[in-house]
Amino acid sequence: MVNIKELQASIGDTPILKGLNLEIKPGEVHAIMGPNGAGKSTLASVLAGREHYAVKGGSVDFDGQDLLDMDATERARSGLFLAFQYPVEIPGVSNINFMRAAINGKREHQGLEPIKGKDFLSLVKEKSSLVELDGRLRNRSVNEGFSGGEKKRNEIFQMAMLEPRFAVLDETDSGLDIDALRIVASGVNAMRSPERSFLVITHYQRLLDYIVPDFVHVLVDGKIVMSGDKDLALKLEDKGYDWIKEETIA
Amino acid sequence: MTGMAKPIVMDLERKPNIHLATQAKGEALRAALVALRSGTGLAAEYLDALPVPHRRVERWKHTPVAGFWSTYEAPQVQTVLAAGCEACPVPGLHAYRMVFVNGTFDPAASDLPVHNGVQCAPISMSDSPPREAGDLEATEWFAALNQAFAIEGMRLHIKKGVVLDRPLLVHHHTHGPNSANFLRHEITVEANAQVQLIHWSTADSQASGMVNIMTHIEAATGSHVALDKVQDEAGKLHHLAFEQINQAQSTQVRVHTGTIQGQWVRNDLNFRLDGEGCDSVLNGFFLPSGNEFVDNHTTVDHCAANCTSSEQYQGILYGSSSGVFNGKVFVRPNAQQTNAYQQNGNILVTDKSKINAKPELEIYADDVKCSHGCTIGQFDEEALFYARSRGISEAEAKAMLVNAFIGDVLDGFAVPEVRMELEHRLATKHGWDTWNDTLEAG
Numbered sequence: 001m002v003n004i005k006e007l008q009a010s011i012g013d014t015p016i017l018k019g020l021n022l023e024i025k026p027g028e029v030h031a032i033m034g035p036n037g038a039g040k041s042t043l044a045s046v047l048a049g050r051e052h053y054a055v056k057g058g059s060v061d062f063d064g065q066d067l068l069d070m071d072a073t074e075r076a077r078s079g080l081f082l083a084f085q086y087p088v089e090i091p092g093v094s095n096i097n098f099m100r101a102a103i104n105g106k107r108e109h110q111g112l113e114p115i116k117g118k119d120f121l122s123l124v125k126e127k128s129s130l131v132e133l134d135g136r137l138r139n140r141s142v143n144e145g146f147s148g149g150e151k152k153r154n155e156i157f158q159m160a161m162l163e164p165r166f167a168v169l170d171e172t173d174s175g176l177d178i179d180a181l182r183i184v185a186s187g188v189n190a191m192r193s194p195e196r197s198f199l200v201i202t203h204y205q206r207l208l209d210y211i212v213p214d215f216v217h218v219l220v221d222g223k224i225v226m227s228g229d230k231d232l233a234l235k236l237e238d239k240g241y242d243w244i245k246e247e248t249i250a
Numbered sequence: 251m252t253g254m255a256k257p258i259v260m261d262l263e264r265k266p267n268i269h270l271a272t273q274a275k276g277e278a279l280r281a282a283l284v285a286l287r288s289g290t291g292l293a294a295e296y297l298d299a300l301p302v303p304h305r306r307v308e309r310w311k312h313t314p315v316a317g318f319w320s321t322y323e324a325p326q327v328q329t330v331l332a333a334g335c336e337a338c339p340v341p342g343l344h345a346y347r348m349v350f351v352n353g354t355f356d357p358a359a360s361d362l363p364v365h366n367g368v369q370c371a372p373i374s375m376s377d378s379p380p381r382e383a384g385d386l387e388a389t390e391w392f393a394a395l396n397q398a399f400a401i402e403g404m405r406l407h408i409k410k411g412v413v414l415d416r417p418l419l420v421h422h423h424t425h426g427p428n429s430a431n432f433l434r435h436e437i438t439v440e441a442n443a444q445v446q447l448i449h450w451s452t453a454d455s456q457a458s459g460m461v462n463i464m465t466h467i468e469a470a471t472g473s474h475v476a477l478d479k480v481q482d483e484a485g486k487l488h489h490l491a492f493e494q495i496n497q498a499q500s501t502q503v504r505v506h507t508g509t510i511q512g513q514w515v516r517n518d519l520n521f522r523l524d525g526e527g528c529d530s531v532l533n534g535f536f537l538p539s540g541n542e543f544v545d546n547h548t549t550v551d552h553c554a555a556n557c558t559s560s561e562q563y564q565g566i567l568y569g570s571s572s573g574v575f576n577g578k579v580f581v582r583p584n585a586q587q588t589n590a591y592q593q594n595g596n597i598l599v600t601d602k603s604k605i606n607a608k609p610e611l612e613i614y615a616d617d618v619k620c621s622h623g624c625t626i627g628q629f630d631e632e633a634l635f636y637a638r639s640r641g642i643s644e645a646e647a648k649a650m651l652v653n654a655f656i657g658d659v660l661d662g663f664a665v666p667e668v669r670m671e672l673e674h675r676l677a678t679k680h681g682w683d684t685w686n687d688t689l690e691a692g
Contacts, residue, residue, distance in 0.1 A: 036408035048639050076641035092654025101639035109641070141654075142636075158640060159331065 001026045001068075001197050002166055007058035008222075009046045016042040018222035019058065024166070027194040031208055032201045033233060034219035035241045040201045041085060044170040047199075048082035049075050060165065076102075077109035081164035083155040085171040090142040095154070096124065098142045099161055106162060127160040131187040149180030165249040167191075173207035179219045185210030205237035210242070218244055269304035276302030276320040276391065283399055283430060283522045286324055294398035295383055300391040303512035309390075312574045312606040313545050317488050319513055322430040322459055325352035339450050339482070343667040345417040348372070348404050352424060353431035355402055357488040367412035367443075367531035369405070373434070376405040381436045383465055384494050386520065393492050393518075396464040400432035403464075408473075410440040417446040417478075417665050421569060422463065424452070428460035437465065442472040446664050449479045457485030465493045469501040471525065477503075479517075482675055484511040490514045499525025499554075506663045507534035507542050510675050516545040516574075521559065523550070523585075528557040535564045535656040537676065538571035545574035552585040552615075562593040564656045567603035568680075575607040577622070592622040597629060597655060615670075649682035 002024040002224040004013075009017040016039045024030050034040050046053050047060065049072035060067040067075060078161070082210060090098065095151040103123075104114045115123075143151050152172055159167055173181055188198070188211050199210055208216070208230060216233045218226040220241065226232070280297065303310035329335045333351050337359035349359040350369070355372035362370050369378070386393040404420055424431055439445055461483075469475050475495075483489060489512050497503055501593065509515055521530045536544040550559045565573050575594045596605045609622040630650055637647035653660075663669045676682070 028298075050635055072635060072638040073641055073643050076639055082639050088630075088632045088637070090630070090633045090651070090654065092657055093650050097644075098637070098640070101637075101642045101646055105643060105646070107643040154466065162641065223377075226670070 001063055002060040002199075005059050005061075006178075007043075007046070007060065008056040008213055009042060009053045010056055011042075011053055015056070016053070017046065018223055020219075020223055022217065022224060024197045024199060026197055027192075028215065029192065029198040029200060029211035029213045030225075031216045031233060032199065032219050033203070033205070033216060033236055034097045036203075038219045040203075041170055044082055044085075044093065044168050044199075044201055047075075047168055048072060048080065073105065075163075076162070077106050079165035081159050081162055081167040083169045085161060085173050085174060087143045087151040087155055089144045089145075089146075091144050093142050095138050095140060095142050099124070099158065101157070101213045102162060114213065123161065128157050129199060130160050130190055132183055133157045148175035149177065152176055152180065152184050153187070156184050160187065160191060163191075165195065166197050166199070168201065170201050172200070173202055173204065181207065182210060205233040208233045220245060220248065267307055268301045269306065272302045272304040272315070279319060280395065280398070282322060287321055287399060294394060296388050297391070297398050299393050300389070300518070302391050309477075309547065309576070312572075313516055314543075317513045318460055320459065321428055323398065323428040323431055325354070325426070325431075327425045328352055328354040329356045330423070333423055333454070335423045335452060335454065337421070338419065338672045339418070339421060339452055340448075340667050343417070343419065343663075343665070345419045345448065346370070347413075347421065350420075350422045350433060352426070352429050353433060354401055363416070363418065365412070365414075365415060366483060367409035369407040370418070371405055373401065373403045373405050373436070378405060380408070384466060386464070386492050386494050386518070390492070392490050394466060396432055396434060396462045396492065396577045399430075400434040400462070400464060402432075402615040403434040403436065406435070406437045406445075408439045408443040409446050411629045412440075413444040414446070417448055419448040419450060421450045421452070422461065423454075424457040424459070424461055424483065424485070425454050426456055426534045427458045429457065429461070429487075431459070431461045431653065433462075435466070436466040437467045437475075437492070439469050439475055440465070441470045444474040447478070448665060448668055449477065451481050451483055451489065453483035453485045454485050455484040456653045457483065457487050458491070460488045462490045463492070465491070467493070467495045467503070469495065469497045469503055471498045472500045472589045473498075474501070475503045475564075477505045478663045478665055478668045479505065479507045480510065480668065480672065481508070481512050481515055483512045488513070490518070491516070492518045492520075493521050494522070495530075496522045496524060497528040497530065500527040501525070502529045504531040504662070504664060505533075506659065507546065508660075508663070508672050509534070509536040509538070510679060511522070511527075511624045512538075512542060512662040514542065514543045516547065516662070518547045520549045521551065523552050523554055523559065525555045525556045526554045526555065530557070530559040530601070531561075531662065532559070533562045533659045533662045535566075535659045536573060537566045537568065537656075537680070538573060539568035539679070540571060541569065542571045544571070546593040547576045549578040550590065552579070552581045552590065555585055557585065557586045558589040561590070562659055562690060564659050565594075565596045565605060566599060566652060566655060567596065567605055568599045570600070570602040573606070575605065575624075576610065577608070579612070579620065579622070580619050581611075581613040581615050581620065584616045585615050588615060588618040588620065590620040591619070595622045595655065596626045598626065599629060618632065645682055649677065649680070652676075652680075652682075
């Protein structure tokens with residue numbers, strides 16, 4: 001589904017990703033862990049098409065399409081979703097109008113008519129129950145005045161609405177208490193399917209107790225230096241990252 | 251002191267703040283207009299005594315007037331039919347209508363209210379006496395110019411307690427080059443009467459010259475007046491709009507100004523709150539692009555106690571456009587318990603766009619609540635990326651942010667059809683495919 005080859009990206013003159021390779025097949029959940037500054041969030045941003053980062057080399061194939069050739073809007077319409085580490089507040093734009101524009105953008109891409117008001121509202125009702133997002137939040141301005149947990153639940157609600165084929169979750173566990181974490185994780189788990197892949201970026205192993213990955217990769221200094229199964233995450237939790245740095249340098 | 255210096259000093263004392271070259275241009279313009287309009291403009295009460303505005307006059311500091319020193323011609327086209335424009339620019343609007351083309355009343359395109367309690371006629375056909383000049387004509391050269399040359403306009407008188415059953419649209423269209431169009435609208439609303447007015451200005455793409463419109467509104471005790479003002483003029487016009495609104499006790503006047511398009515626009519909106527318990531609302535938006543210029547000068551003069559005024563002007567400046575906002579609020583010594591609010595927000599879309607914004611509050615009463623705020627910023631790049639990452643196109647994402655920025659002002663326009671047409675015209679001008687209407691979730 002997604003094949004990342006030798007991906008290099010920088011901010012200004014500073015290289016962040018230095019030849020990253022990763023292949024994700026349909027239905028798989030991959031986790032990327034790594035110390036601060038390793039390039040985890042950069043990877044998420046580069047995949048979503050944030051212009052702030054310059055891609056210096058490598059390729060990303062997304063179901064036969066050149067992902068790097070598409071702008072952020074096209075990537076989303078083609079089925080990529082990024083759950084933001086810091087969801088953005090947009091005062092004056094209601095959550096519900098925002099989502100309708102997003103849904104209709106995707107439908108336009110698929111050659112479909114804009115969604116009918118009634119169908120849209122029942123879809124909202126169905127998907128918001130998945131993350132226990134209450135009606136009050138749906139009608140408020142996008143993320144404005146939401147608590148940390150509400151913002152992350154809103155991200156997962158948006159993901160459920162848009163039904164992407166490939167979702168990147170960037171530190172979705174940060175700022176969540178245990179109850180919110182459980183709600184967010186169960187929302188994600190409900191969406192796991194043989195056709196849908198996930199890339200879960202996290203600093204801590206805790207999230208992976210709830211969203212159990214098929215593969216765990218360790219990102220250090222812009223490269224994946226080690227891959228394994230979910231047990232690798234437990235080992236990292238136990239021993240930290242230093243032993244990997246030593247082992248890979250040696 | 252030499253013998254030569256003295257008369258210059260005396261001259262400056264007689265006419266303070268005169269820029270001689272500009273003054274000469276103004277006088278040449280006046281002479282040209284007198285010749286063009288044979289006979290009018292001679293008996294100008296204040297024109298002789300006033301300085302022509304220039305850059306060193308505070309109220310005109312950022313408002314270039316050089317474009318007025320041009321040549322003007324007598325209009326050839328005086329009807330909607332000849333101009334090939336719409337009589338009513340707002341689809342589906344069910345309103346009375348008074349249409350002027352190049353400053354001339356077009357009876358065939360108009361639909362005047364016929365009602366015992368309403369007198370509504372073009373000035374040229376009205377037998378009531380003209381209104382006396384007010385403060386604006388006495389202090390502003392361009393307003394005095396209007397007084398001298400405006401022989402047409404609307405005279406509207408709504409009698410005590412009458413509620414006009416439909417909005418009244420005053421549509422002015424400019425057709426062709428080198429126009430000098432003057433209109434004055436004299437509106438009297440008697441006690442407890444109510445009226446909704448729409449002032450809509452259009453022009454074709456060949457239009458140039460000037461449009462100078464003066465509107466006087468006298469709102470008597472307990473009356474309600476709403477004025478929706480829209481400026482959507484193609485071509486290269488210089489558009490001046492003066493409004494003087496005098497409010498008696500317990501009146502409610504709401505003025506909304508939307509500038510969609512216009513090469514050079516200055517709105518000079520003045521409220522005088524003369525009786526207790528008045529409520530004034532003045533909101534506006536302006537979205538200039540290219541090298542358009544939009545200036546909103548407003549004055550709210552609180553002369554009586556227990557009044558509220560609320561003002562919000564939102565500007566989004568594209569391309570190399572520039573804008574001016576100047577909001578004066580006076581609270582006079584006896585205007586206790588005044589509640590005055592002013593907000594001006596501006597987004598500069600490019601690094602070539604420009605805004606000069608200045609709130610001015612002068613408060614001489616001690617028991618009042620006055621607040622004001624002014625912001626100048628850019629489109630939120632993070633919000634744009636967030637929207638795009640959800641599959642929303644950049645154009646639509648920007649339209650959403652624009653809607654969020656001016657939505658409150660748009661919602662305040664009194665006539666729903668006007669509001670919808672404004673959204674449509676903004677979307678057309680700026681290339682947004684859709685405008686998100688609100689959707690209530692169940």
